[in-house]
Amino acid sequence: MSSARDRVLGxxxxxxxxxxxxxxxxxxxxxxxxVAKATFYHHFKSKEDLVLAYLATEYERQRGVLDAVPGxxxxxxxxxxxKLADLSAGPGFRGCPFLNAAAEYPDxxxxxxxxxxxxRAWYRTLMRGLLVEADRPDPxxxxxxxxxxxxxxxxAGGLGDQAAxxxxxxxxxxxx
Amino acid sequence: MSSARDRVLGxxxxxxxxxxxxxxxxxxxxxxxxVAKATFYHHFKSKEDLVLAYLATEYERQRGVLDAVPGxxxxxxxxxxxKLADLSAGPGFRGCPFLNAAAEYPDxxxxxxxxxxxxRAWYRTLMRGLLVEADRPDPxxxxxxxxxxxxxxxxAGGLGDQAAxxxxxxxxxxxx
DNA sequence: CCGATACTAGACAGATCTGTCTGGTATCGT
DNA sequence: ACGATACCAGACAGATCTGTCTAGTATCGG
Numbered sequence: 239m240s241s242a243r244d245r246v247l248g249x250x251x252x253x254x255x256x257x258x259x260x261x262x263x264x265x266x267x268x269x270x271x272x273v274a275k276a277t278f279y280h281h282f283k284s285k286e287d288l289v290l291a292y293l294a295t296e297y298e299r300q301r302g303v304l305d306a307v308p309g310x311x312x313x314x315x316x317x318x319x320x321k322l323a324d325l326s327a328g329p330g331f332r333g334c335p336f337l338n339a340a341a342e343y344p345d346x347x348x349x350x351x352x353x354x355x356x357x358r359a360w361y362r363t364l365m366r367g368l369l370v371e372a373d374r375p376d377p378x379x380x381x382x383x384x385x386x387x388x389x390x391x392x393x394a395g396g397l398g399d400q401a402a403x404x405x406x407x408x409x410x411x412x413x414x
Numbered sequence: 415m416s417s418a419r420d421r422v423l424g425x426x427x428x429x430x431x432x433x434x435x436x437x438x439x440x441x442x443x444x445x446x447x448x449v450a451k452a453t454f455y456h457h458f459k460s461k462e463d464l465v466l467a468y469l470a471t472e473y474e475r476q477r478g479v480l481d482a483v484p485g486x487x488x489x490x491x492x493x494x495x496x497k498l499a500d501l502s503a504g505p506g507f508r509g510c511p512f513l514n515a516a517a518e519y520p521d522x523x524x525x526x527x528x529x530x531x532x533x534r535a536w537y538r539t540l541m542r543g544l545l546v547e548a549d550r551p552d553p554x555x556x557x558x559x560x561x562x563x564x565x566x567x568x569x570a571g572g573l574g575d576q577a578a579x580x581x582x583x584x585x586x587x588x589x590x
Numbered sequence: 591c592c593g594a595t596a597c598t599a600g601a602c603a604g605a606t607c608t609g610t611c612t613g614g615t616a617t618c619g620t
Numbered sequence: 621a622c623g624a625t626a627c628c629a630g631a632c633a634g635a636t637c638t639g640t641c642t643a644g645t646a647t648c649g650g
Contacts, residue, residue: 242627257520260436263607274628276611281626285608332520337569341517344433344508346574354573382581389578390566393513397530398522402565405558413585418597439637450598455639457596591650598645606637615628620621 243281245271250292255335259289259342286349289339293353296335297360304364311372315365315384316411322388323407326395333396337389361385369414380414419457421447426468431511435465435518462525465515469529472511473536480540487548491541491560492587498564499583502571509572513565537561545590556590 249271253262264285268278282288307317325331332338336354343350366381374380387410394402425447429438440461444454458464483493501507508514512530519526542557550556563586570578 258436258518260434260518264609265607275609275630277627279609333517338517340573341509341514342434342436358573358575379577379581379584382575382577383585385575386563386566386570386578386582389569390562390564393565393569394562397516397534399534399558399561401555401558402562405555406562408555409559409585409589413589440639441637451600451639452641453597461638594647594649596645596647599643600641602641603639604637607635609633609635611632612630613628615626617624617626619624 242271242273242277246273246278246281246288247291247295250288251295254289254292255332255338256330259339264288290349290353293336293339293350293357297353297357300357301360311368312374312414315368315372315414318364319391319407319410322391323395323403326391326403327400331395334389334392337392338396358385358389361388374414383413384410418447418449418453422449422454422457422464423467423471426464427471430465430468431508431514432506435515440464466525466529469512469515469526469533473529473533476533477536487544488550488590491544491548491590494540495567495583495586498567499571499579502567502579503576507571510565510568513568514572534561534565537564550590559589560586 246267250262250267253267253270264275264278267288268275271278278288282291303321304318307314307321309317336357339350340354345351362381362385365384366377369377369380387406391403391406394400394406422443426438426443429443429446440451440454443464444451454464458467479497480494483490483497485493512533515526516530521527538557538561541560542553545553545556563582567579567582570576570582
């Protein structure tokens with residue numbers, strides 16, 4: 239049911255990620271999704287609503303991907319970093335959707351930015367849990383570091399700098 | 415001489431950095447700079463020209479700032495990281511202008527993106543030189559790591575995450 | 591003094607943006 | 621069968637975007 243909404247959200251996800259949020263207009267999304275304008279505004283009350291749906295869906299999707307990574311403790315942490323490095327080497331990789339969105343929404347007190355904060359907080363909690371599970375000392379500063387390395391990997395990967403990505407992964411594993 | 419051009423470039427620097435490039439229009443820049451539209455297009459042949467001038471000027475400015483950091487080898491490296499962490503804690507800090515611009519220009523084969531690549535290559539070379547000066551082994555992967563940490567620090571700082579910033583600085587110093 | 595250059599104000603064109611509205615068709619639950 | 625919901629096509633309003641143009645003033649080097 240409601241395949242028009244799915245089509246719009248899928249198209250928006252693809253275009254927003256590949257070309258940026260502000261550069262992609264509603265007209266472009268509905269044309270690519272083959273949906274009438276009235277239908278679009280029936281499902282989303284504004285463009286910002288669509289942007290939030292895009293990020294919220296991406297959030298859920300990434301949670302699903304990382305939740306599915308097997309293992310425990312440091313093994314699982316290493317597997318997650320390996321997956322991140324792998325994704326960041328892919329041809330369609332254009333950086334982290336959340337960091338890219340944050341760059342387009344400079345005001346920190348904004349729904350989009352709050353979602354970005356939530357996403358990073360979730361990732362940090364995930365890392366901290368694995369460190370605790372592995373009985374590593376100082377899980378808090380180490381979780382902060384892993385979050386910063388994750389940010390750096392997505393940035394460097396988006397710019398095509400695989401050397402920096404690999405350096406980040408190696409260091410993260412050596413330091414936790 | 416030509417204070418109108420300086421006024422435009424200064425205003426554009428302020429607005430582009432604080433609010434993003436695509437969200438700030440030419441009309442806004444010329445109004446804030448108190449400059450006639452014809453004068454703007456006399457000095458800059460297009461908005462893209464202004465964007466490139468903004469980034470090129472910022473590049474030169476940052477080179478000047480880091481060139482002025484005293485010391486040699488690892489001391490100088492530590493001082494540069496300390497300055498970066500300090501700047502990233504400031505109230506007006508909104509991340510790295512180059513990474514923010516890259517997020518708004520997804521096409522890698524673009525003058526803006528080439529400038530971003532140049533900037534990161536310069537920073538990497540600077541780091542590598544300091545490592546060589548200090549006779550550290552493996553300067554290349556370590557320079558890659560320092561570049562990635564720099565990216566992460568500017569991102570985390572722009573998002574107000576000082577814990578991650580501090581973790582990045584500590585790790586970088588511990589690992590080189 | 592004169593020609594080039596820098597500057598002012600603002601109208602204008604043409605495109606594009608978000609969002610609304612009209613008007614009609616199809617599907618689905620009850 | 622019927623009302624609500626989902627969908628279509630596309631016009632429209634009003635704002636905003638980049639870039640050009642007219643028309644005139646001020647400054648400055650030679």
